[in-house]
Amino acid sequence: MPQRGCRMRLNKYLAQCGVCSRRDADKLIEQGKVLVNGQVAGMGQQVLETDTVQVGKKILQGKQTCKVLAFYKPVGVVCTERDPHAEKKIMDMIHCPERLTYAGRLDKDSEGLILLTNDGDLINAMMRGANRHEKEYIVKIDREITPDFLEIMRKGIYLKDLDITTRECKIEKIGKYTFQIILTQGVNRQIRRMCEACGAKVRSLKRIRVMNIRLGDLKPGEWREVTGGELETLLTDTGMLNRK
Template identity: 50%
Template sequence: MEKVRLNKYLSTQGVCSRREADRYIDEGKVTVNGHIAMMGEKVDGTEEICFDGKPVSSAEEKKVVLAMNKPTGVVCSSKEKDNIIDYLKYPQRVYPVGRLDKDSTGLILLTNDGELMNEILKARNYHEKEYEVRVSKRITADFIRGMSQGVWLEELGVKTRPCKVKKIDAYTFRIILTQGLNRQIRRMCAYFDYRVVTLKRIRIMNIELGELKEGEWREVKGRELKELRGGVAHD
């Protein structure tokens, strides 16, 4: 079997994205045949590969994609308490595609398809994510205009991409982003002296939250899954 880089192997096995694999390898959390893995190391799957002390199976598992309505208080890092993996208790090993912060709710995808995860997460692909946000004071036309034009986030040293923003009522708006900076919407609102009261993600690409209640999940399949895979295949 042809050898591939360890980060690609871990991604293919659904352990994490390639970017996350590089971080875990750098942190010494991956071993190959008993030794701590090195960045750039190549494997063919016949080795004893462990992540965080647990063997990584090379057996082919059914690739699944789950859509879940993440409740408040649940974190998306598998290394923290009250994490989404423990909450879900899915019989196969799946990992969240990206994150929603602890105080936010709404749609998050989970999968064991590392390559699909990797493609969805690539910022250069401009995949849309839509959110419904309620803020602490009345929404003005200047606020909508400013948010949509992009906001300089001093703490991150970056200006957000232009985005679509639509007022829903006096205190609620919807926003469509094509990037996923850390606590981006909350930081953008704070720039205009608005505080986020509730934040819910309602769509990722073609996958919609729909009627899922907090804590509920469903499998993405059929035409919906085909459209999702098609959306990343053409990038």
């Protein structure tokens, strides 16, 4: 909540309460779904500690402590919260009273580390492409890995269907059919698209690290809370540690 006697922009307040990112907060305000002291809020409005803020039927209780969970998403589980036909969703596997949102999805056929948080601003900072935050994967393909394959992948590949060229990346062969790769962008199904462009098909894909957070000893379906120095480093690297 804003400090006593100080005003805070409403979209920032909603993000700090874990409702959504500031951008999505602006959309909620624009749609008339946010009330301040019983009145429909306006764009750019500021709030005080004494104001009552309501989103839909929920009255907000002020800024929450930032919570981050590291979750091992199994194969077959989807990240989306809105697909009514999905049999297995991440949120069905994590029983947490707070509203959490994932930062960086994995497709249904992939597994590994997903970070979830109640902090909308943190999600925004982690997902912002310009920040070039690292994500690390172990990938198995259907053909033997050659030096040429590694070099093409490392330099970046033009993806015709998206009309983009992937950024240079770090890649290392760790088995006859397996490689480890570090990406700094978030293109949808990027590794699968890159491999397909090289004539290979992904057989398995596991994310083992996001920034400084590692999958570690987690088993599929397990999760742990990110705390202490690990959380402090994450907040520092995203510029969220000393925000006001």
